[in-house]
Amino acid sequence: MVRYQILIEYVGTLYKGWQIQKKGKTIQGLIQENLSKLLKENITLVGSGRTDAGVHAEEQSAHFDCSYNILNLDKFLKSINHFLNREQIAILKIKKKKLDFHSRFSAKQRIYKYIIFNRISAPVINSERGWHIIKKLDLDLMKSGAKKLMGTKDFSTFRASSCNARSPIKTMSSVKVKSIKDRIEIEFQSQSFLQQQVRSMVGCLKYLGEKKWTLKKFETVLKSKQRKLCAPPAPAAGLFLKKVIY
Secondary structure: EEEEEEEEEOOOOOOOOOOOOOOOOOOHHHHHHHHHHHHHOOOOOEEEEOOOOOOEEEEEEEEEEEEOOOOHHHHHHHHHHHHHHHHHHEEEEEEEEOOOOOOOOOOOOOEEEEEEEEEOOOOOOOOOOOOOEEOOHHHHHHHHHHHHOEEEEEEEHOOOOOOOOOOOOEEEEEEEEEEOOOOOEEEEEEEEOOOOOHHHHHHHHHHHHHHOOOHHHHHHHHHHHOOOOOOOOOHHHHHEEEEOOO
């Protein structure tokens, strides 16, 4: 048995998310189906984690096992991408790994980024690649709020009711807010995240940036551990899985 890691870029707009479901098109399902056809055996693809419907990835990581060595990896990439590119999916790299490598459990850190277009006109070229917000956001307030999210905390406030994580306690090793002209990028780094955690944090930072909330209110909501106090989650279209670090 031979194990391979693949790095995947995809546009999630038309998909039900990463994970295979009984109904609806998924990223995992489509790649797994094409791998099985190309390698002429039943392939099971294991991802580093789930992304929700509409969420994109710049470098999702996954692994699969097959019964033989793939002799020409460049040719393999060209062949698999021939079928996947038309579906807005690309396999960026393939690497042979030891059998103890696991795309999910071997991951040390995951980096997500969220894009906000803060301007009057809606984005056209970047349609479905960010959250369009017309009202001018206070970047300094958002940066102050981001600092409050750092460290090891109970993130129950930002946890979806359907989340099946064992614990709501996570460690945010980095939260960065930066702006280039009318584009705001918020980057979050942690070993793992709760379901809808990033989008919920962005929703609360947006309330802070709009001055609907004070920094004190933001802190109170964070510490409350009550989902009902959370701002509405940011739309999926602005969220990208940027990188998985091993």
